[in-house]
Amino acid sequence: MTVTVYVPNDSGALALGAGRIAAAIDKEAQKRGLDIKLVRNGSRGMFWLEPLVEVETSEGRIGYGPVQSKDISGLFDADFLNGGTHALEVGPIDEIPYFKNQQRLTFARIGLTDPISLDDYLAYDGYRGLKNALAMSGADIVRHVTDSGLRGRGGAAFPTGIKWNTVLNTPSEQKYIICNADEGDSGTFSDRMVMEGDPFVLIEGMTIAGLAVGATQGYIYLRVEYPHAHRALNTAIAKAYAAGYLGDNIQGSGKKFDLEVRLGAGAYICGEETSLMESLEGKRGLVRFKPPLPAISGLFGKPTIVNNVISLASVPIILDKGGEYYRDFGMGRSRGTLPIQLAGNIKYPGLVELAFGLTLRELLYEYGRGSASGRPIKAVQVGGPLGAYLPESQFDTPLDYEAFAAIWAVVGHGGIVVFDDTVDMAEMARYSMEFCAIESCGKCTPCRIGSTRGEEVIKDIIAGRDLHKNIPLLRDLCDTLLNGSLCALGGMTPYPVLSALNHFPEDFGITEQASAA
Amino acid sequence: MTETVSTQSTVKEITRALKHKPGALLPILHDIQHALGYIPADSIPVIASELQLSRAEVHGVISFYHYFRETPPGKQTIHLCRAESCQAMGSKKLEEHVKAKLSIDYHETTPDGKFSLEPVYCLGMCSCSPSMQIGNDVYGRVSNESFDSVIDEREALS
């Protein structure tokens, strides 16, 4: 009997050797004359177990991990193909608390299926949302998205339904759907996991967006750093065209939607939606003044939806199960689920999709199990390089847009980067200014000049020079950036800088007496 | 001489094949860099005339984007992540080691032309920091030792 063995093709797993492991398992099976079917699935998102090999048994899928090349023959000796006992065995995957306790809506299929198999996609509830959408008016589709309470997952948390409604109600011969797949935020990888682990869900979400507002052309603006996502998307797009899920006559409806992947070129600022559109138009990625809103005059001056990968990938389940179903998850005005990414110095790094409302502490200790180094956690940065650093005293904040705003922090794209007590927060603040200087598009002076100046001042502070002058100078500079920048790159760099300064003054050489004085 | 001629014809071929796409410049630059490893200065007038742009506009676009390069890279380019998650897992020490091992800084190429070193700000592999990428190959939880063995292995290949 043929046994199905799963070895992930996610680049996080590949980075830990999954490619070699898949080849070695194949070879060993042949050598032993055993009949296996090797499936390259997405990752379950439990990266401390990667490469995580799974075997289909009568008791469900049994996992072994992290598997190294040297373990392969031992696994065969232990009869892992029948779920045999081995030191690396982690039991039924579905029973691992880290996985079991999640609420996977957007990530429902990821890790389970072969990402580039349309048959798998269809067998696991794929294209049910599109089927419903094809029977609805544009306004009805938009209403489901509005009812779901979905807010943009790219960072700004703007209500997706309102954006779509604006595009729907702006008449134009040509409209566009853009997927923002620039995922530049450090500590985030949920977009990448979706594109590599379930590319059809993004294609379906974009197609529904096109039907909703009457757009016939979509672009996925993908960062060039993601070659594996690029390949998966192009393969899936070709299959969707071949099966009539893209093109001139979607599933015989007479409706049209074309989709193409375009590559970025290593500029963080091109994740900002207007810079992104400049880039798509073939220009330097200079940020545009708003208004006009992209929803009214966006790509090539036409009404355009720009949405993050996770926002768009959440649309199919909303259209499948209805806006209310999605809305029933979450707290306050943060509805639905958020794929949270645990990164940095954490014992169990990975992807945790949960309804809004869990506290940072629960995430860091119940899911993440504390730092990887075993030392105390000193600070976490939430929401990418423009997100605030939070000290232990704020770990009881629930993951909720408003609760984070209340402590001058952001949820952003849901990345959490953990630092243990060896981190020097003044150095992290210096890095934030350096990053802003490197990635500034150069359009406004506070960001272009202020960031370089800011880095110099922090260097002086680190060297202990004239703190009584330089600390107020740094605060002034941050004020200028906060108030005088056109976009959030300059406008939010003060978040990590000032939060580091305010929560960890001792790292800047400020003693208690000095700050009291 | 012949090399320049073939370079020029590659550039022309790529530009003509893609110039009708809306927003064609980035796809063109990507294909040129993919084919030649970089974007040679003498390709700029060709692209400019085909797309009816000024040379300054084309050059402005090339220089705006960190990924596009105007000088030939080494045989293999190492993209080492400098961003926060990797820093939290010791990437600064690794960075020192990498620079010492290759005897080059960022944006430089080893004298034997085998390796170029470029910084990158997150590879989306923050769940296995520190990380790096060489071509399409990705590496996670990179230590000084694992870096050395990757380099030795790849050196043998190149």
Ligand SMILES: Cc1cc2nc3c(=O)[nH]c(=O)nc-3n(C[C@H](O)[C@H](O)[C@H](O)COP(=O)(O)O)c2cc1C
């Ligand atoms: C400097 C900067 C970088 C950004 N990078 C990204 C990004 O990589 N991905 C993303 O989806 N949104 C990014 N955004 C937010 C976008 O401008 C925009 O709000 C988002 O794509 C809208 O989609 P959403 O409503 O689905 O979140 C960035 C914003 C700024 C200011």
Ligand code: SF4
């Ligand atoms: S704040 Fe910086 S990145 Fe944003 S528009 Fe101004 S110069 Fe460009």
Ligand code: FES
């Ligand atoms: S911060 Fe290094 S891979 Fe994300």
